[in-house]
Amino acid sequence: xxxxxxxxxxxxxxxxxxxxxxxxxxxxxxxxxxxxxxxxxxxxxxxxxxxxxxxxxxxxxxxxxxxxxxxxxxxxxxxxxxxxxxxxxxxxxxxxxxxxxxxxxxxxxxxxxxxxxxxxxxxxxxxxxxxxxxxxxxxxxxxxxxxxxxxxxxxxxxxxxxxxxxxxxxxxxxxxxxxxxxxxxxxxxxxxxxxxxxxxxxxxxxxxxxxxxxxxxxxxxxxxxxxxxxxxxxxxxxxxxxxxxxxxxxxxxxxxxxxxxxxxxxxxxxxxxxxxxxxxxxxxxxxxxxxxxxxxxxxxxxxxxxxxxxxxxxxxxxxxxxxxxxxxxxxxxxxxxxxxxxxxxxxxxxxxxxxxxxxxxxxxxxxxxxxxxxxxxxxxxxxxxxxxxxxxxxxxxxxxxxxxxxxxxxxxxxxxxxxxxxxxxxxxxxxxxxxxxxxxxxxxxxxxxxxxxxxxxxxxxxxxxxxxxxxxxxxxxxxxxxxxxxxxxxxxxxxxxxxxxxxxxxxxxxxxxxxxxxxxxxxxxxxxxxxxxxxxxxxxxxxxxxxxxxxxxxxxxxxxxxxxxxxxxxxxxxxxxxxxxxxxxxxxxxxxxxxxxxxxxxxxxxxxxxxxxxxxxxxxxxxxxxxxxxxxxxxxxxxxxxxxxxxxxxxxxxxxxxxxxxxxxxxxxxxxxxxxxxxxx
Numbered sequence: 001x002x003x004x005x006x007x008x009x010x011x012x013x014x015x016x017x018x019x020x021x022x023x024x025x026x027x028x029x030x031x032x033x034x035x036x037x038x039x040x041x042x043x044x045x046x047x048x049x050x051x052x053x054x055x056x057x058x059x060x061x062x063x064x065x066x067x068x069x070x071x072x073x074x075x076x077x078x079x080x081x082x083x084x085x086x087x088x089x090x091x092x093x094x095x096x097x098x099x100x101x102x103x104x105x106x107x108x109x110x111x112x113x114x115x116x117x118x119x120x121x122x123x124x125x126x127x128x129x130x131x132x133x134x135x136x137x138x139x140x141x142x143x144x145x146x147x148x149x150x151x152x153x154x155x156x157x158x159x160x161x162x163x164x165x166x167x168x169x170x171x172x173x174x175x176x177x178x179x180x181x182x183x184x185x186x187x188x189x190x191x192x193x194x195x196x197x198x199x200x201x202x203x204x205x206x207x208x209x210x211x212x213x214x215x216x217x218x219x220x221x222x223x224x225x226x227x228x229x230x231x232x233x234x235x236x237x238x239x240x241x242x243x244x245x246x247x248x249x250x251x252x253x254x255x256x257x258x259x260x261x262x263x264x265x266x267x268x269x270x271x272x273x274x275x276x277x278x279x280x281x282x283x284x285x286x287x288x289x290x291x292x293x294x295x296x297x298x299x300x301x302x303x304x305x306x307x308x309x310x311x312x313x314x315x316x317x318x319x320x321x322x323x324x325x326x327x328x329x330x331x332x333x334x335x336x337x338x339x340x341x342x343x344x345x346x347x348x349x350x351x352x353x354x355x356x357x358x359x360x361x362x363x364x365x366x367x368x369x370x371x372x373x374x375x376x377x378x379x380x381x382x383x384x385x386x387x388x389x390x391x392x393x394x395x396x397x398x399x400x401x402x403x404x405x406x407x408x409x410x411x412x413x414x415x416x417x418x419x420x421x422x423x424x425x426x427x428x429x430x431x432x433x434x435x436x437x438x439x440x441x442x443x444x445x446x447x448x449x450x451x452x453x454x455x456x457x458x459x460x461x462x463x464x465x466x467x468x469x470x471x472x473x474x475x476x477x478x479x480x481x482x483x484x485x486x487x488x489x490x491x492x493x494x495x496x497x498x499x500x501x502x503x504x505x506x507x508x509x510x511x512x513x514x515x516x517x518x519x520x521x522x523x524x525x526x527x528x529x530x531x532x533x534x535x536x537x538x539x540x541x542x543x544x545x546x547x548x549x550x551x552x553x554x555x556x557x558x559x560x561x562x563x564x565x566x567x568x569x570x571x572x573x574x575x576x577x578x579x580x581x582x583x584x585x586x587x588x589x590x591x592x593x594x595x596x597x598x599x600x601x602x603x604x605x606x607x608x609x610x611x612x613x614x615x616x617x618x619x620x621x622x623x624x625x626x627x628x629x630x631x632x633x634x635x636x637x638x639x640x641x642x643x644x645x646x647x648x649x650x651x652x653x654x655x656x657x658x659x660x661x662x663x664x665x666x667x668x669x670x671x672x673x674x675x676x677x678x679x680x681x
Contacts, residue, residue: 028548029495034100034131034151036392036403037140037336037348043495046403046437046447048504048544050074050132057127058646058678059590059600059636062173063182063203065124065152071604073502073560074134074148074544076581080621080665082178082205082219083252083277084117089134090506091540091566091580092147095458096483098137100151102243104283104303107144108328109356109384109413109459113514115663118307119150121247121279123225125171125184125201128155134544135506136453136487138431139405142352142388146453146485146510154243156231157188157195164191173676177653177669178219179206194232201225211658211670218253219666238288245281252277256665257313257469261620268471271314271321278308295337305330324362324377331355349391356384358459362466379417379463386411403435411456415463415478422478425462429454429482443496448489455483461514461532470620473527474516481512481534500548507541513568515578515615538577540566554592558602561585568613578616579663582609582629598638605631609662621665630659636674646678 029043030051042049050072061067066085069075076088089097095113099106101122111118133149141149159165168187174180186199201224208219229243257272283303289296309326336350360376392405408430415423433451457480464474491504512534521529542564549557562584566577588602610626617624636650656671
């Protein structure tokens with residue numbers, strides 16, 4: 001109803017809107033590459049795509065990379081603890097979505113199909129654009145792409161002359177609610193043959209104050225990041241790119257283990273820290289547009305990623321300390337080509353392969369100094385290997401576009417443990433999709449998609465052993481089946497005449513969904529024994545809508561609304577699915593007051609979510625009576641004293657509302673005063 005009202009109001013003001021000639025359609029529908037691995041405007045993509053551009057990033061909270069996806073249509077952000085956050089896309093989270101950096105996998109073999117911290121280890125300040133494909137994308141991106149794809153495109157330096165040049169950016173910000181200082185410095189240098197960018201970031205986060213003035217302990221942490229990218233143009237049609245990224249969080253506490261949650265009389269731990277969390281990533285890419293009989297353009301990638309997930313914990317009694325070291329070393333290689341077969345058809349095809357090796361160890365020291373042997377969290381030196389080939393064929397008619405694609409995937413998973421029967425698992429799968437796009441005119445599109453996605457169980461699902469939050473103890477299950485999804489969506493898009501709008505309805509059926517299930521057993525320490533198991537089926541449907549209207553006086557009206565409904569079915573009963581977000585969205589207005597000043601005000605809102613699964617009801621992060629709805633008001637002023645400088649002043653959660661985003665491990669910040677400075681040189 002909100003979007004309909006906005007649409008009516010904007011239609012009445014249409015005589016003030018800018019003409020199509022003045023308002024570039026490309027500015028309303030930015031280019032993206034993730035949906036089809038070809039550069040396409042969002043309005044001409046036959047899938048639902050969310051794009052966060054560099055200009056939009058400057059108007060968003062910028063602590064963790066997932067923060068940049070807040071307030072976007074179809075994307076809900078869950079945060080277990082500061083220093084961590086994940087996007088939920090069409091009701092799915094964690095390893096049920098593929099996370100990419102410059103097209104290369106961030107997902108590892110110990111990625112949880114639940115909230116996790118790993119996307120937060122990608123530095124938001126090196127981000128040029130974020131592209132989110134909403135809906136299964138297993139043909140192009142393989143296993144895990146059930147709910148969607150998040151692709152983080154990092155900044156690439158560009159110079160257009162032979163003379164050497166240099167430019168850069170300085171940023172600093174302060175926020176009162178989290179006692180937060182953030183700083184970033186980046187520099188680009190080079191010419192049209194060779195160019196480089198170097199960036200460093202530092203975050204110092206303090207204790208969080210929620211609405212009504214409550215301070216949450218154990219929320220302080222620090223983080224530091226570095227990135228360096230080189231581009232070598234070997235000709236007008238080819239180049240090499242080499243990139244290194246590093247993020248280090250020395251000691252990030254897990255708040256939901258350290259503060260008593262719903263249904264708990266005391267916290268689980270005296271100390272629980274990720275100590276440290278790290279990500280090291282290097283990426284070599286070669287691109288050529290020197291056409292051959294086999295392709296018009298080709299990309300070749302080789303990447304290495306190491307994620308360190310070390311932990312230090314101590315129970316509330318202080319009777320012992322536990323330390324553990326977990327590493328994923330992911331080596332990826334892929335190539336993709338596109339070829340115009342005729343004037344009206346295009347073929348995109350390629351292959352990708354990766355091998356992920358997990359190292360894991362765990363130690364326990366009792367209060368008297370005695371060391372007790374412990375099983376590692378994951379089977380040490382276990383591996384997960386994938387190789388796949390795919391093809392995506394686009395056929396263009398006068399006003400129609402049909403896309404048909406398929407992918408063959410082969411997986412080998414080795415738990416590397418003689419103590420585990422069936423410690424090796426081999427899987428193959430065929431995924432597919434069919435898409436249709438119809439162009440009514442220059443501005444209006446209708447599209448539909450049907451496709452099948454696939455996710456093999458990873459080493460986290462198959463082989464994890466040990467304590468988990470919520471007073472649980474996980475045991476292995478090497479006999480899991482893969483998850484799969486069959487999904488359909490239908491949508492409408494518009495971009496032109498000062499308007500951008502989209503509305504998409506979707507329905508998805510997930511088979512053999514992997515979830516943590518209580519076995520009914522209890523350990524000697526009184527922990528509930530749980531195990532990853534295939535539950536029968538989850539049906540999810542929903543609606544995603546977005547509206548932007550630009551006035552010729554510099555005004556910008558924006559709004560979005562997302563609704564998701566999930567049902568879990570078994571042979572005996574059915575009920576709500578896990579962690580389904582409430583209906584949520586944003587409505588706001590941005591206005592240029594003059595050549596220097598701009599104001600942006602918005603209302604963020606979410607309904608109450610009281611459709612809780614049995615697992616939700618046992619989750620100490622979720623109020624068993626339901627997560628309350630909220631309405632939160634924000635206002636920011638931006639002052640541009642010069643073409644190179646921007647100062648942003650704002651108040652978020654103006655009325656100091658105390659609220660929690662559904663399934664998060666702590667309440668959101670209360671009234672927050674924000675100051676930030678960008679300076680380009």
